[in-house]
Amino acid sequence: MIVLRYGLQARFLAMMALALLVVLALVALLWNRQERVQGEVEGVSREAMRSMVNEGIRQRGEGTVGELAESLANPLYYFDLEAIGSVGRTVLRQAGTRYVIVYDNAGNVLHDGSESIPSYGKRMDDPMAAQAIAARAVHTQIDSSTMDVSAPIMIGRQRIGGVRVGYDLKVVRGSQDRAIANLRARLGELGRRHLLWVGLLGTGLLMLGALMLWLIQRTLVRPIRQLADAARTIEAGHFDIHLPASEREDEVGDLMRAFARMGRSVARHDRDIRKMAYTDALTGLSNRLAFRESLDQRMAMLDGGDRELALLFADIDDFKRVNDTLGHDVGDDVLVQFARRITATVERLGGDDALLARFGGDEFVILVQNGFYPHDDVRTTASRLAGALVEELGQPIPVEERQVFLGTSIGITLFPDDASGATALMKNGDIAMYQAKVAGKNCHRFYSRAMDQAVERRVHLEHELRGAWDRGELSLAYQPVFRVSDGVMVGAEALLRWMHPTQGLIAPSVFIDVAEQCGLIETLGPQVLRAACFDAVAWHRSRGGDPLFVSVNVSPRQLRHGDLPEVVADCLRDSGLTAQCLHLELTETAVIGDETHASALLSKLRETGVKVWLDDFGTGFSGLSHLRRVPVDGVKIDRSFIADILRDPDDLALTTAIIALAHSQGITVVAEGVEKEGQYELLRERDCDLAQGYWLGHPVPMAEFQALLCPA
Structure with missing residues (x-):
């Protein structure tokens, strides 16, 4: 039965x-x-x-x-x-x-x-x-x-x-x-x-x-x-199971044999699975999950006590440029080398209880609990560690027979001073890291409650900026550019201005940086270029005679996007402006990120007749030798050199050298920031080609600029 x-x-x-x-x-x-x-x-x-x-x-x-x-x-x-x-x-x-x-x-x-x-x-x-x-x-x-x-x-x-x-x-x-x-x-x-x-x-x-x-x-x-x-x-944790050998040749027999193999495989991979769940696959460091669990445990143990801990959020500056220019494989190599350097520095200065994790991408987080030296508090240890990391990670990284220079921005937040919970503490660390980037990158900043307000203002500013062009709040001003030899106006630089309805005139250094960070510059850039081309055509019609050029600044994002020649061609075709009357200004840092890509793009632009100038020349990483590798028509000496040429022999010597080197290669030299007559006369003695500055003319709206061209 x-x-x-x-x-x-x-x-x-x-x-x-x-x-x-x-x-x-x-x-x-x-x-x-x-x-x-x-x-x-x-x-x-x-x-x-x-x-x-x-x-x-x-x-x-x-x-x-x-x-x-x-x-x-x-x-x-x-x-x-x-x-x-x-x-x-x-x-x-x-x-x-x-x-x-x-x-x-x-x-x-x-x-x-x-x-x-x-x-x-x-x-x-x-x-x-x-x-x-x-x-x-x-x-x-x-x-x-x-x-x-x-x-x-x-x-x-x-x-x-x-x-x-x-x-x-x-x-x-x-x-x-x-x-x-x-x-x-x-x-x-x-x-x-x-x-x-x-x-x-x-x-x-x-x-x-x-x-x-x-x-x-x-x-x-x-x-x-x-x-x-x-x-x-298996559920009890004994993975070495013993099933009777099945001689059946059907699916049930296959299932019993597969079950036995599965038990052995689970036992073999159990340790690997546990490791993978808590380890970053690329660097071998702890991942976000493992770090969060450790942070929660340590905060629970410290809750109500006198001890503190610090979180350091380290983010590689401009790491996207490495992936975009050298490829993701090289980017992974750079991340591995960064991880090794961070690990060595944390082991040297972070204390016995320090914990390092990679949160993904180019972001690393460090937990510091005890002072490294006997009399140091956590704040001092975190500051010393952050400074050492900035210095160590600023050293060149050798990859594929070349050296890559990158910096690191670090934000530091303290428990329990800044927050009582793990989520808020990590948010504060991220805010502090962002403020380090705003401060110029390659530095560290401690979190303060004022940073929350700054971030909120920046987010609000970004939101307002997104519709500013359509609402007519953004406009172009034009600063005249003169030929130094005879003082004749030959062109103008287009400068973007924002008249906010409640905040008034917002400095370009503020909103241009916001547009760069959020990617809005990729939309504003072509709009500015198109408007400047149409305005330049209007100058020619009202003035007659030799046409003036208009110079327009191009952001690094526009250059990396790759469609700049097509955008320029569309603007010239739609406006009717001749290519020789359009000058594009790019910063050195925008060009040196990927010289091969930039050289090919600039060569394509120059073939159409458009002029290419390097803006803020002398402040980048390339130095004078960069002129031999990048096809440009002109360089603009940065205003920081022009400001002191009357009293600083070094700035005068450097300015003179730039002019001589550029002329030897057939490159036009423009001096910006000319605010005194003596500066202008000295530049004329050194055979500088063009100049602009407040002594020569302030940026003015389109209507006023046309009035300058056709005085009553």
Whole structure:
């Protein structure tokens, strides 16, 4: 005897019982449904037959009454009641005819087909009489038991009376009811036959279920119980399971052998899985998950005590430039080297309890809990560690036979001074790191509550800036550029200005940086370029003579995007400005990120006739030697050198060297920030080509600049 538990076997029995109940319910449902369908079929058939019978009677009656009206025309005209009665009795003797009435135009009965004509002279007042009297053609009316067909009796076009014939519908419906009864009997026989087949099918299903129950017990239940015991063993943490060797060559045998292999594989990979869950795959450091768990544990232990901890958020400056210019493989190599340097520095200065993790991308986080030196607090240790990291990570990194220079911005936040929870503490560290980037990058900053307000203001400023151009708040101002040799104006630099409706004029150094950081400069840049081209065309039309050039600043993001030549070509084509009248200004840092890409892009621009200038020359990383590798038409000496050339011999010597070197290569030199007459005279002595500055002319709106071109 087989003892059952609520396993597969018991479940299958329950399923069979449920299936039986379902079959019985279906049989009952089918029986009920069949009864309803049978009733619906009977009703539809009855209605169809009634419609056909009524239609047949109507057609027959209208034909008969029409002929009757024609045959009664002469008798009625001569008022021959005997002839009228003879015709009426002939129709009245037909099966199903209830009455025949001949009447005059006033609706008075002239004959009813009887011998004595008891209704003679009486006015017809039954419910159908009014319509019959008024009918001018064959007219049919039907109530519950009678179909009344009337027709006018005409002599030519003159109506002299009418005739009505009533047909008894009950006689016809009797034959209809007999036909419906026959149909009901046949439908009942068909239903019983269907139920018999359903019963046979249910019995077959039950027999099949019993057979399947026996097969399941033999081929599935027993091996599955063995697998369940093995699974419980694995669940208990014992991965080396021992299943009896199965010689079955079917899927169950394959499953048992695979289960055994799986147990061994799980045991082999358990340690690897645990490691992967908490380790960064690239650097081998702890990942965000592991770091957060450690941070929560340490904050819980320190809660309510006097001890502190510090979080350092370190983010590599301009790391995207490495991926964009050298490829992601080189970027991964740089990250690995960064991780090694950070690890070495943290081990040297972070203390025994320091924890380092990579949060993803180019962001690393360091937890410092104790002072490294006996008398240091956590703040001092964090500051010393951050300074060492900035210095160490600022050293060149050798990759693919070249050196990459990158910096690191570090934000520091303290527990419990800055926040009491892990989430808020990590948010504060991220804010402090962002402020380090705003401060110029490659430095560290401690979190302060004022930073929250600064971040909020910056986010608000970004939101306002996104619609400023469409709202007309952004406009262009033009600063004249003069030829130094004779003081003639030869062009102007387009400068973007923002007049905020509530904050007034916002400094370009503020909102241009926001546009660069959020990527909005990729939209504003082409808009500024297009507007400057159209304005330059307007200058030429109003001034005449030699055309002036317009110079437009191009951001590093626009240069990296790669479609700058196409954007420039579209602006020149749409505005009608000649390419020689457009100068593009790029900073050295925008060009040296990827000299190969930049050189190819600038060469393509210069081939169209557009001039390319290097702005803020002398402040970048390249130095004077960069002029030999980048195809440019001009350089703008940074205003920081021009400001001190009257009193600083070094700035004067450097300015002179830039002019000489540029001229030796056929490159135009522009001095910006000329604010004194002495500076201008000194530049003319050194053969500087062009100059601009407040001493020569301030940036002015388009209308004022046109007034300068055409003085009254």
